[in-house]
Amino acid sequence: MINFFSKQLFLFDPLTIFFLSVIGLVSIPSAIFATGYLRGESALKKLTVSALFLCFVSSMCFVVTAGNLLSFLIFWELMSLTSYFLVVLDYKHEKSVRAGTIYLVMTHAGTACLMAALFILYKYAGSFDYLAVKEAAALMPVNVRNAVFLLSFVGFATKAGVVPFHIWLPYAHPQAPSYISSVMSGVMIKIAIYGMIRFYINLLAPAPAWWGAVILIFGIFSCLAGAIYALMARDLKKILAYSSVENIGIILLGIGAAVFFSGRGMGGLAALALCAGLYHLVNHALFKGLLFLCSGSVYRQTGGLRDMEKMGGLIRPMPVTALFFLIGAMGISALPPLNGFVSEWLTFQVFFSAFTQSGGAVKMFMVLSASVLALTGGLAAACFVRAFGMTFLAMPRSKHAQEAKEANLSMKAGMALLAVPVILFGAGAGLIAPVMYNISQSVLGGEKIAHTFYSVSVLPFTIMISLAALGAVVFILMKFVIKVKRTIYNTWDCGYYALDSRTEYTPTAFAKPFRIVFGFFLLPYRKSEKIRDSFYHVSAFKYETHTTLVFKKYFYEPIVSLIYAFACKMRKLQPGSIHLYILYIFITLVCLVWFVTVF
Amino acid sequence: MIMTCKVLLICLSAPLVSGMIRKMKNIVRMRKGPGILQPYCDLMKLFSKEEVVSKNVSWIFYASPAIVFSSGISALLLILIASPGYQDAGSFAFLIAAFFVLGLGRFFQALAGIDAGSSFGGMGSSREMFISSFAEPAAFISIFVLCVSGPGTPVFSFFLAAAALFMVILAETSRIPVDNRETHLELTMVHEAMLLEYSGPSLGLIELTGHIRQMIFFTMLSWYLFPVARAGSLGWILFGLRIMAIILAVALVEVSVAKMRLFRVVDFLSFAFFIALVASIAAGLGV
Numbered sequence: 001m002i003n004f005f006s007k008q009l010f011l012f013d014p015l016t017i018f019f020l021s022v023i024g025l026v027s028i029p030s031a032i033f034a035t036g037y038l039r040g041e042s043a044l045k046k047l048t049v050s051a052l053f054l055c056f057v058s059s060m061c062f063v064v065t066a067g068n069l070l071s072f073l074i075f076w077e078l079m080s081l082t083s084y085f086l087v088v089l090d091y092k093h094e095k096s097v098r099a100g101t102i103y104l105v106m107t108h109a110g111t112a113c114l115m116a117a118l119f120i121l122y123k124y125a126g127s128f129d130y131l132a133v134k135e136a137a138a139l140m141p142v143n144v145r146n147a148v149f150l151l152s153f154v155g156f157a158t159k160a161g162v163v164p165f166h167i168w169l170p171y172a173h174p175q176a177p178s179y180i181s182s183v184m185s186g187v188m189i190k191i192a193i194y195g196m197i198r199f200y201i202n203l204l205a206p207a208p209a210w211w212g213a214v215i216l217i218f219g220i221f222s223c224l225a226g227a228i229y230a231l232m233a234r235d236l237k238k239i240l241a242y243s244s245v246e247n248i249g250i251i252l253l254g255i256g257a258a259v260f261f262s263g264r265g266m267g268g269l270a271a272l273a274l275c276a277g278l279y280h281l282v283n284h285a286l287f288k289g290l291l292f293l294c295s296g297s298v299y300r301q302t303g304g305l306r307d308m309e310k311m312g313g314l315i316r317p318m319p320v321t322a323l324f325f326l327i328g329a330m331g332i333s334a335l336p337p338l339n340g341f342v343s344e345w346l347t348f349q350v351f352f353s354a355f356t357q358s359g360g361a362v363k364m365f366m367v368l369s370a371s372v373l374a375l376t377g378g379l380a381a382a383c384f385v386r387a388f389g390m391t392f393l394a395m396p397r398s399k400h401a402q403e404a405k406e407a408n409l410s411m412k413a414g415m416a417l418l419a420v421p422v423i424l425f426g427a428g429a430g431l432i433a434p435v436m437y438n439i440s441q442s443v444l445g446g447e448k449i450a451h452t453f454y455s456v457s458v459l460p461f462t463i464m465i466s467l468a469a470l471g472a473v474v475f476i477l478m479k480f481v482i483k484v485k486r487t488i489y490n491t492w493d494c495g496y497y498a499l500d501s502r503t504e505y506t507p508t509a510f511a512k513p514f515r516i517v518f519g520f521f522l523l524p525y526r527k528s529e530k531i532r533d534s535f536y537h538v539s540a541f542k543y544e545t546h547t548t549l550v551f552k553k554y555f556y557e558p559i560v561s562l563i564y565a566f567a568c569k570m571r572k573l574q575p576g577s578i579h580l581y582i583l584y585i586f587i588t589l590v591c592l593v594w595f596v597t598v599f
Numbered sequence: 600m601i602m603t604c605k606v607l608l609i610c611l612s613a614p615l616v617s618g619m620i621r622k623m624k625n626i627v628r629m630r631k632g633p634g635i636l637q638p639y640c641d642l643m644k645l646f647s648k649e650e651v652v653s654k655n656v657s658w659i660f661y662a663s664p665a666i667v668f669s670s671g672i673s674a675l676l677l678i679l680i681a682s683p684g685y686q687d688a689g690s691f692a693f694l695i696a697a698f699f700v701l702g703l704g705r706f707f708q709a710l711a712g713i714d715a716g717s718s719f720g721g722m723g724s725s726r727e728m729f730i731s732s733f734a735e736p737a738a739f740i741s742i743f744v745l746c747v748s749g750p751g752t753p754v755f756s757f758f759l760a761a762a763a764l765f766m767v768i769l770a771e772t773s774r775i776p777v778d779n780r781e782t783h784l785e786l787t788m789v790h791e792a793m794l795l796e797y798s799g800p801s802l803g804l805i806e807l808t809g810h811i812r813q814m815i816f817f818t819m820l821s822w823y824l825f826p827v828a829r830a831g832s833l834g835w836i837l838f839g840l841r842i843m844a845i846i847l848a849v850a851l852v853e854v855s856v857a858k859m860r861l862f863r864v865v866d867f868l869s870f871a872f873f874i875a876l877v878a879s880i881a882a883g884l885g886v
Contacts (some may be wrong), residue, residue, distance in 0.1 A: 313716075315657045326659075335703040336696065345695060348739070351693045355883070356747055363883040367743065367876065371736040378732025381706055385728050389721075395655055456692045464671055470669030474804065478665070484650055484800050491653040491715045492795060495867060505713065505721020513729040517865050574692035 008129045011067035014442045015202070019064040019194050022101020022282050025421065026186040026289040027057045033293045033414025034179040037300055049089065053180070056082040060187060063341065064194050068128035069118045073381040076114070076191075080107045080159075084189060086180045087172045093551065099171035106168040110158025114195075117152035130203060137204045145204065149211050152199055159192035164551045166245045170229070173244070174306070175236035179414075181237060185244045189282055193251055200259050201274065201443055212260025213365070219256050220372045222249030225521075225551075227379035231386065231514045232298040232522060232547050234507055235306050236295045238417060239387050240288065243332065246376060247284040251277050254347055254368055257354065262444060269357060272453065273350045274440035279433065280343035283425055287331035287340060290418035294325040297407040297415065298391065302400045310398035311391045317404040322392045324415040329384040331422045334377050337464035339425035342433070342457075347373060349453055379514070386510045396503040406505035430458035446597065514545065523548035605679055606672065609818070613810035614638035615845060616817065623850035640812065645803030653715040653796050663711035664797070664804040670704035671808040675815050691746035694819070700736060701812065705731055705804035708805070712793035719785060723792025726861060728790065730770050730777060733868040740875035744882045745822060755886045761823035765848070766871035768816045770864065772809075775853040776863045777864050787858065817845050 226246030254277025612740030682694030
């Protein structure tokens with residue numbers, strides 16, 4: 001008999017509290033933003049949104065506070081379903097429905113794997129309680145543990161948007177309204193990371209080192225693929241969605257290293273790695289939430305612009321949104337003294353310490369991970385120079401962009417509530433890093449080892465002071481000592497004719513060097529065509545370029561077509577004859593009876 | 600106090616180094632060329648001029664020179680604190696932080712390039728970010744090697760890491776195989792294209808930072824050459840000699856190779872990366 005009534009309903013440990021605060025940090029500003037965003041909408045829509053939003057956020061809270069496997073699964077499913085409804089909020093658009101369907105299929109494929117893993121755990125523990133699972137996990141056969149790991153990893157990775165399970169993310173996040181995308185991208189995908197930490201580090205401990213290596217490798221691929229796709233995307237929200245894939249990769253580098261080192265019995269290093277992962281997790285929640293809100297502000301105030309090719313010059317009509325977007329972009333590009341810098345810097349230090357403390361192949365693994373992180377950092381910086389520069393700087397490329405207006409007060413307030421912590425979590429690293437370190441210590445257990453990071457974690461604050469002081473000195477010198485005289489004139493146009501927005505560098509052009517270099521992965525396609533009135537006169541040029549989504553084309557589409565072909569064959573079973581159906585029912589009954597008697 | 604002196608000395612001597620590289624190139628080419636103090640005269644000229652600013656720009660354009668300059672100086676401070684007296688996790692943290700701080704300057708420089716709405720600026724920004732993102736892994740791994748090798752100074756890995764960092768430096772300071780500072784031909788310029796809209800004191804500030812950035816990289820490279828930390832006047836003389844050696848190397852490379860196509864730069868930098876990777880293997884083996 002299944003024991004549904006668990007003794008341990010809820011769980012409050014430092015990890016849970018950490019995730020609850022992350023949920024709060026992002027959801028509250030998003031809710032405030034939503035009140036401004038929905039101004040002028042019908043009361044019914046407002047009511048629907050608020051109910052779903054509330055349901056969504058509280059289900060996330062329940063997932064992280066769940067104290068047993070069953071309630072974890074139930075709230076996990078509730079979280080997936082409510083977020084599906086939020087994705088298809090704009091159900092009249094075919095795109096939204098399609099995005100929602102992809103999301104629903106992917107998330108349930110993942111949940112199925114997760115369910116299988118958790119029921120295997122239940123079979124061995126005999127109870128859904130985490131405590132019982134933790135006790136039983138140590139006694140489970142190795143192969144079963146590995147099966148649990150692989151199944152649940154597929155489940156979590158699908159939710160987190162890890163490559164190659166990320167396929168739903170670039171569809172679902174751009175289609176949901178921005179205040180929802182900010183919660184989905186900022187928090188929901190992190191709930192999967194919570195699952196990984198809870199199961200691999202806490203419940204199934206001690207995890208073998210190769211689990212960590214698997215997580216690290218998936219992290220490496222997510223980093224690179226996410227960064228490259230983000231550079232190619234033209235849709236502002238798609239950029240942010242792909243950049244979530246990239247940042248999940250960076251978080252996984254931390255988490256994977258933590259699992260890896262705890263498997264090798266290097267507790268101090270594991271705690272540091274977990275600390276780096278958690279720090280990046282909260283950072284990503286903050287700046288990705290902020291960036292999604294800013295993109296929402298752009299979308300609403302320009303009357304529905306999402307394509308960067310039609311934006312430009314928005315810093316003049318929307319200075320506040322631009323400033324907030326800049327803060328978010330600086331955070332995500334890991335520029336000191338903002339928060340992204342601290343966590344990436346910490347991750348580098350983890351790899352460095354790991355290099356010095358381990359030997360042989362592990363050293364190489366660490367160097368490779370560090371170099372992937374470095375490359376990703378460079379690509380992310382390029383991506384966000386492109387995103388900010390093309391959206392907010394230079395001249396407007398369309399009428400919509402020209403007529404944009406600044407966001408209203410509650411939208412600004414929502415963005416500000418996320419922008420301030422982006423700065424605080426960077427400059428205040430000296431205060432926050434020890435807290436993170438204590439959380440990761442409590443998850444891992446074991447002895448407490450101080451690390452050099454303690455002594456250098458005040459550095460971001462020093463950098464901020466130094467930057468501010470030097471900047472002020474330069475400003476004063478330029479203004480009062482040199483007394484710069486300025487003449488306002490046209491942009492340099494080589495003396496030909498007046499420049500306009502058509503001659504500007506475009507987002508597609510900006511990404512071109514990357515498109516060529518990563519051609520082996522992106523498989524770019526281009527076609528140019530001259531449209532002629534007559535042989536002598538070319539009236540127009542047609543130019544078309546796009547990149548191929550490798551995973552979609554060579555992994556998912558074959559699977560989908562296989563399933564479809566199989567379904568077509570299965571259709572022959574249903575010719576519509578009632579006699580045949582009665583036969584089916586009879587056969588099923590016989591099988592069931594046989595099953596019950598045998599098992 | 601000593602730190603302030605060091606910073607001032609390095610800042611003041613930075614344009615001189617650029618002047619010396621130029622002079623050296625001219626000697627090799629058997630040309631007369633400007634004197635080694637020319638960069639100072641250029642800076643003075645720029646600071647006394649009026650600025651012409653595009654009407655399309657936003658505050659990013661005005662703020663960028665100050666941000667670029669302060670990030671340059673902050674990075675300089677960081678690497679001076681991390682001087683190779685102690686090669687450990689702490690100094691690695693400082694050196695990596697210095698790279699991130701330089702990244703801040705580059706980020707704003709690239710944004711300012713886009714700001715005026717000229718296609719040159721956008722092109723320059725795109726290419727600068729392109730090159731720097733590929734230079735980063737090689738640079739980080741070279742620094743990795745510098746910091747993991749203790750005072751025992753394994754020569755081979757240092758040699759390889761120095762070679763990798765040297766290639767990165769050529770890219771980061773817009774030197775010839777990667778970029779050419781002396782050209783203003785639209786299709787070939789990278790760094791200069793980004794700065795095209797700047798003039799007068801703002802340009803002066805950016806150029807000065809360029810010299811300082813170059814000194815930061817040269818100082819870093821100098822640690823690989825004779826990795827023996829010395830204090831006092833002997834240390835300064837050694838430092839001067841190392842910088843002279845680097846100047847000679849850079850000048851010789853610049854006159855003897857041709858500029859590469861933009862997409863060949865990736866090959867160049869991946870080569871640097873693989874050298875650095877081999878260096879890290881060597882460092883791991885302790886040779």
